[in-house]
Amino acid sequence: MxxxxxxxxxxxxxxxxxxxxxxxxxxxxxxxxxxxxxxxxxxxxxxxxxxxxxxxxxxxxxxxxxxxxxxxxxxxxxxxxxxxxxxxxxxxxxxxxxxxxxxxxxxxxxxxxxxxxxxxxxxxxxxxxxxxxxxxxxxxxxxxxxxxxxxxxxxxxxxxxxxxxxxxxxxxxxxxxWTEPRLPNGWRGVDLELGASLGRDVDLRRQRDLIATVRNAVSDGARFVVLPETALGFWTPTVARLWTSTSGDTDAMVIAGATVLDATGYDNVLVTIDRKGGSSILYRERMPVPGSMWQPWRSRFGESGGARADFFANPVVSVGASRAAPLICYEQLIVWPILQSMLRDPDLVVAVGNGWWTEGTSIVAIQRAATTAWVKLFAKPLVIAFNT
Structure with missing residues (x-):
């Protein structure tokens, strides 16, 4: 040559x-x-x-x-x-x-x-x-x-x-x-292996299984239990009532991924279910996956659907007495969400994902590696919850 x-x-x-x-x-x-x-x-x-x-x-x-x-x-x-x-x-x-x-x-x-x-x-x-x-x-x-x-x-x-x-x-x-990021006291991230059914299979049995999983974590001493992205499926009044009616049985706050749907599209969110039977939307994803989730061109053609991007909204949220920086799935692969959150000096980082579709690839491992690197740079505790 x-x-x-x-x-x-x-x-x-x-x-x-x-x-x-x-x-x-x-x-x-x-x-x-x-x-x-x-x-x-x-x-x-x-x-x-x-x-x-x-x-x-x-x-x-x-x-x-x-x-x-x-x-x-x-x-x-x-x-x-x-x-x-x-x-x-x-x-x-x-x-x-x-x-x-x-x-x-x-x-x-x-x-x-x-x-x-x-x-x-x-x-x-x-x-x-x-x-x-x-x-x-x-x-x-x-x-x-x-x-x-x-x-x-x-x-x-x-x-x-x-x-x-x-x-x-x-x-x-x-x-x-090198040492791995520490887990904050009282927090537990729950990894699941439910594949594509998580968030899609939303029948009563699945919700009860997730509630049982939370109770097992609480029995091990967890006060804050984190479930993966879209774990609860669509966040409807019925689902909210089911979870809030059982929250009094556990002395813990649940933070779980869900989807909030309306006539124009949907939000990929984290919701909280507290010890007193209350629930609320904690965090709306700033940057959903472009193309497959975030489809801004739909509105230009008079169509609805697609996930909304909140870009620079809610970089830090309050969870109990702590301030957390949430990262949902795709946000762990890009730079500005974590840096925007670090500007507010949170107490910990909460990273969730639903990576069933990445089987046979290194995508979830890359998400975990990138998130770990950022929390190590800023010396923050890390809670991770993924479904594969």
């Missing part, structure tokens, strides 16, 4: 490898993603930078086609189309901001990182390298985020080998001393 073809091929191969390994679902491998800005910076042309960006992003989000096919019970083509469309924003941003000018390159890369962290481009801002801050700077909070941003700028300059060595040292130290 000619040399002028070998270099681009190696860059693309390396970007794919970085996407696969960095976003494998192992939290301690997240710093591998920091190889992407280096490859982006050494690309010699804008088109090469676009190919490197595409290789990294498509590899990092490789589970999407299979997951979409499982979600819709269809063949692989809809998933492939969504996978390619979702990569466009990442590729376009990094291709447009790429430059040969070494002097302005750090500023341009940081600008690309910021753009991919906030709406509108941040809506599909998966696989963001800044997520590795929680591995390299655990407990450093906003200072750690600032150092990571400075490090990302350094990785696209001529001194990138020195920056990479410094990051490697921090990575090694973190791996040696």
């Amino acid at each position: 000619r040399r002028d073809h070998l270099r681009p091929a190696l860059l693309i191969f390396a970007s794919i490898a970085i996407g696969v390994v960095g976003w494998s679902g192992n939290v301690l491998l997240l710093p591998v993603a920091l190889g992407f800005p280096v490859l982006w910076s050494i690309a010699r042309t804008r088109s090469m930078a676009a190919l490197v960006s595409a290789g990294y992003f498509l590899a990092a989000s490789r589970g999407l086609p299979q997951g979409v096919a499982a979600f819709y019970s269809s063949d692989i083509w809809p998933g492939l189309l969504l996978w390619l469309c979702a990569s466009l924003s990442f590729v376009i941003v990094h291709a447009v901001l790429w430059t040969k000018n070494a002097g302005t390159r750090p500023l341009r890369y940081v600008l690309a990182a910021v753009i991919m962290a906030i709406p509108p481009f941040g809506i599909t801002g998966w696989a963001h390298p800044v997520t590795a801050a929680g591995v390299l700077f655990p407990g450093w909070g906003w200072w750690g985020l600032g150092l990571m941003t400075a490090g990302l700028a350094g990785l696209v300059t001529r001194i990138w080998p020195a920056v990479a060595i410094a990051f490697a040292g921090l990575w090694l130290w973190s791996a040696v001393s």
Whole structure:
């Protein structure tokens, strides 16, 4: 192979490898993603930078086609189309901001990182390298985020080998001393293995089984029990009465995923059922999954349906005497929801999901890894509840 073809091929191969390994679902491998800005910076042309960006992003989000096919019970083509469309924003941003000018390159890369962290481009801002801050700077909070941003700028300059060595040292130290986020006292996240039936099978027997699960958690000392996304199905007056009528039997507050439906669409929410028999909507999801849940184009065609996005609403909610930062499913893959919540300095993070459709992929593992990295950065306790 000619040399002028070998270099681009190696860059693309390396970007794919970085996407696969960095976003494998192992939290301690997240710093591998920091190889992407280096490859982006050494690309010699804008088109090469676009190919490197595409290789990294498509590899990092490789589970999407299979997951979409499982979600819709269809063949692989809809998933492939969504996978390619979702990569466009990442590729376009990094291709447009790429430059040969070494002097302005750090500023341009940081600008690309910021753009991919906030709406509108941040809506599909998966696989963001800044997520590795929680591995390299655990407990450093906003200072750690600032150092990571400075490090990302350094990785696209001529001194990138020195920056990479410094990051490697921090990575090694973190791996040696790593501990999992602590669970707050009195809290219990309940993982379920009910597959696609959770949230869809809403008969009385299923609700009673969930109530029994809560009671088992309470018997083990839990005062706050968290159930996964959409665990209760549609939140109707009948379901609310069933749960509130039994809440007096337990000395605990239940936080569970549900769906609130009206004539124009629906909200993906967390509800609370307290010890006194009361219930309320605790949190409305800020960013549902684009395409499959959030479908803003429907209103332009006079159609109803689709999940509502609250974007910057309710970043922190009150649960008892604590202030919690909720993250529902897709919000764990992108940047701005967790950072918006951390601006309010919550006492803990509550992460829920319903990942039955991701079987055979690393999507749930990536969600857990990304959430773990963020809570480690800000030294917050974590409660996780997933259905698979």
